[in-house]
Amino acid sequence: MAAINLLQAVNEALRQEMKRDPRVIVFGEDVGYEGGVFRATVDLQKEFGKDRCMDSPLAESAIVGVGIGMAINGMIPVVEMQFSGFSYPAFNQIISHVARMRNRSRGRYTVPMVIRMPYGGGIRALEHHSESPEAFFAHIPGLKVVMPSTPYDTKGLLAAAIRDEDPVIFLEPKRIYRAFKQEVPEEDYIIPIGKAKVVREGTDITLIAWGAMMRETLKAAELAAEKGIHPEVIDLRTIAPIDRDTVIASVKKTGRAIIVHEAPKTGGIGGELMAIINEKAFLHLEAPPTRVTGFDTPFPLPRGEQHYLPSPERILVKIQEVVNYLT
């Protein structure tokens, strides 16, 4: 086992899957010769050649649309959107074709494709470089949406995404690409898509988060523990389809829930989770489920971003509020 960071885990999963299956092909803007602006695809072109890892013209709709055709003709494209904020030109291809080809053709044509994109804020970046668009993709039937939070999960989930026979949107928390290392098995392995993980057990309240917000949430849980509150923390890992069983089991136990996400509050996945909790665990609730999220604004430029991102302290305040509800 070597200790690697999340970015290296992406690279390792890509390499192992490309080795395992000659149908796997990687392309996107700058991913070939240079190995990606974040270096997620570094050395893949060297190792597998220009026909397995290549630079594309600067056109996201084409990257996805061409990928669809390649998938139909026997390949497994793993394409990169350079930043999730630049996936929008490909929105029509994603919603109208990636997500629907299997259903449209009643299973005759499928799109076993992975669309990777770094997402999220906190890296002091230019406009459009800090987006968290998971709610858009989760509202598109036919897609799976995965957001890992650790090197270990990243490697296993990306491998699973590549082997999945359905299209997967794979959102990588760029803020923590290099934030920490973790022991990760060198051999390949799979973490099943559609399964959340209880990463901290607790009794008083359920905190649900994913991706880069896991760190803030876990820190908040620690802060709460110092104050005698014991949160259970769930790493959702898959945003679509949501692992309702894990969420509901936890909320039934704790009676309380907070969802944490970076994306704007209105219409975010927080609302969907609150709805699920209502539909499945209402009688167990001791307080209304609620959320700590980005504001209903675009992500601010760097001199304002510290206000936007949910912080452990903001989460803690909400935890206290929910735990003290009506007492």
Place this chain on the structure above:
Amino acid sequence: MAAINLLQAVNEALRQEMKRDPRVIVFGEDVGYEGGVFRATVDLQKEFGKDRCMDSPLAESAIVGVGIGMAINGMIPVVEMQFSGFSYPAFNQIISHVARMRNRSRGRYTVPMVIRMPYGGGIRALEHHSESPEAFFAHIPGLKVVMPSTPYDTKGLLAAAIRDEDPVIFLEPKRIYRAFKQEVPEEDYIIPIGKAKVVREGTDITLIAWGAMMRETLKAAELAAEKGIHPEVIDLRTIAPIDRDTVIASVKKTGRAIIVHEAPKTGGIGGELMAIINEKAFLHLEAPPTRVTGFDTPFPLPRGEQHYLPSPERILVKIQEVVNYLT
């Protein structure tokens, strides 16, 4: 007062606003010479000339993107996406620019633009012609999203949208374009954006819907009334920003809520409304708020669409379930 249908109300609002304000300009695919595939813009070119109402090349990203430029240079573009399912090529322009230009430039440049689109199913149409994409737009800060359900509201809301200094997505329920007529004042008037309307008073449960689903919901309310259940029915009218006051006041009164929408369940506005109700009226709840929606599938082709759309009967069953919750 003349009795007109919803489509005529669109046309009338456009005509009156074009007359009132020479900056108002209408364009899109087929909207000029022909007057639109639904005839929403009929006779406008004749009346106002080719420089006020024109056909565009077949390019939604351009229709919106060019509209942005026109708005910045002093005009008020009211553009049409021929069907809401064809708005996706314009998604990048909408999210990256329409919604952000004001904020990006700290108010220096604004986009007082209206993007009209017929939405929704039930018209036995080809693929992509039956979409309800409101949840996507509602999750984009900087937009307003309006969905009228009657000729009267349509005329007043469209006029308000055109006069609004912010961009408005105006989703028209094509299924009921010609379904019924209503007395509508000939002079121009405004219905404020951001205000929901209680269209039926009741005490037992709050039903929230919008657009084409209002008819199903009102029918369901009648069926319920026959069974002695008295629903209050809210026409949300504006999907973003949601009129929380009206919703919350009603739920506080009834203690129960069902949201009805055509769009897929997961990630739809139903979840957001349930979240709002939790956050603002939890202690008044006598049953979990829930929803009757389209399935988590694309809209089926016509031989399957009858299954997909929420019907008064499906709503009624849910009403009974919620009203009988725990009793």
Place this chain on the structure above:
Amino acid sequence: MIFKDYNPLEKKMLQIMDETGTIVKPELMPDLTDDEIKEIYRLMVKTRETDKKALMYQRQGRMLTYAPNLGQEAAQVASAFALEKRDWMVPAFRELGAWLTRGAELEMIYLYWYGNEFGSYVPEDLRILPVSVPIASHLQHAVGIAWAAKLQGKDEVAITYFGDGATSQGDFSESMNWAGVYKAPTVFFCQNNQFAISVPRGIQTAAETIAQKAIAFGMPGIQVDGNDIFAVYAATKEAVDRARRGEGPTLIEAYTYRLGAHTTSDDPTRYRSNDEVEEWSKRDPIDRLKKYLLSKGLLTEEEEAQIVEAYGKLAEEAFKYVEANGETQLEDIFKYHYKEMTPQLVEQMEEYKQFLRERGEI
């Protein structure tokens, strides 16, 4: 060869057979046997007759929306005829003739327009993608299919069909551009039928021809008389051969006219004159080929009548089958989104079935 001699910037349009059925460029006559020409003729008549029936059923309220082919039979049939079985076709939504040429069953095609997704369940042995409605988006898929073939060393070419309106979309340019860069073996076949619903060609682009758009993407472009099967076939064949040889993509503009409505929801008299339509009717592609065949003694009027009748019958049978088998099965709405249904979908299906069961509807 032809591409070099027919530079669209010089306003040259390839025509081999003129409106009277006379071969005006014998030196360019493609290598087609009389049998093959006759086969093309039969496919064009098949297209026309089954198209007519679809319209009729639609008017009777038995078929849903339908996008007629009238006038575009030569463009479709002769181009698809230039492909091999192993090649791929990526259609828009008005390609009945091309589907039939590639061997698709009428039942499947009618089933699609009847409003059932199984109308897009293309049999394994046919390489045709389903109807694609969002204009120009499918061109990207054709490039992907072609490029994947090339990368995998498979000898396959992809042809994609689209209209004049489609050329205004970003996806048109992106896909052409990509195919140029990676020399993906793709044939971009534009049926310029002069209208995108009501919008005339002149509002789509200021370029004098659509063919010349190829220059922007570093590939050859050619304008052909779209109502002349020989011109269409010759250009397509050359484009397919080029692609197969690894020389990259081609853009073909088939200059033609939609004689019917855009779809059955459209009333073309609103936006164009009868005179124009009549003018173009005189250039009917089937009439033209018929004249050629008659003059060569390859067809008689009686034989034609028989062919017409036979295809009419075929259409009736096919539609009968569709009406008997065309209802969507409830479970099919849920079953095909993912390899395996998600728990959410299972729940939604079960809840709905329960609803129906309680009402005695299933």
Place this chain on the structure above:
Amino acid sequence: MIFKDYNPLEKKMLQIMDETGTIVKPELMPDLTDDEIKEIYRLMVKTRETDKKALMYQRQGRMLTYAPNLGQEAAQVASAFALEKRDWMVPAFRELGAWLTRGAELEMIYLYWYGNEFGSYVPEDLRILPVSVPIASHLQHAVGIAWAAKLQGKDEVAITYFGDGATSQGDFSESMNWAGVYKAPTVFFCQNNQFAISVPRGIQTAAETIAQKAIAFGMPGIQVDGNDIFAVYAATKEAVDRARRGEGPTLIEAYTYRLGAHTTSDDPTRYRSNDEVEEWSKRDPIDRLKKYLLSKGLLTEEEEAQIVEAYGKLAEEAFKYVEANGETQLEDIFKYHYKEMTPQLVEQMEEYKQFLRERGEI
């Protein structure tokens, strides 16, 4: 006139002044006074010096990401110089030179790269749109601005800047096409600096020139030596004049080179050779103009040194101001999305302020 003589399909590139500062096409010399030429020179030096300082501050961790201009000063300054005050400029993100030429204050520009939205609060008397990051999307806005001017009878032209990479995006083609159809008075100014981040021009398109893409949209296109201010100015002026006369849009490809990194996050040594960079350094646009000015006796080395120093100081002052005033005010995050804040935004802002207040942070 120039456009006719410089057909990109004939591989002709407009150059008026060669690399030694010699005027090689005196007959095409644009109508610029010595003062104006000197002003262009000054603006180029201003661009270079303030660009350098931005890089320096960035390396010190005081400025955030920055997209340098080195090598592209002629393309930017000389093109923007061809506009009138009433015209509009729609930039991408690498247009420092064009911003300065149009009269933008350095404080504002630095403030943007410092990471504060007020850096895009363009004063009312300047017609420049904010930096646009999503590649090629802003071209559509330029067309809209130009078309709106035309429809309102206003004598205004819009110029839009973009790179070679942008030409692969659908929005590039859609906007060019639209401008062609409606003869919107737009100048599409492509700085072909040979790279889109690490991706070389050859992977963007198989077209031999970017200029020839104009043919797809029915407008003139010209390739100019982007490091020659006279070629850039002459072509832009002609394009602006054409647009003003109602003759429609033009595409200009300024053939140049990005001598620096893509942005401060980029390491160009990974993907290109030093030799290539050195080769292009010899064609430095400022050196070239300097040689011209020296040879004409319009500049001395001492004067140059003074100019350089003055702009260096200006940059320091500007940055000092920005560092002192550049923090984002909390309320500004909420205040500018809508004309009036929605109840949701008010609530979110208040809740957050309450949080800060409780922690004594405000």
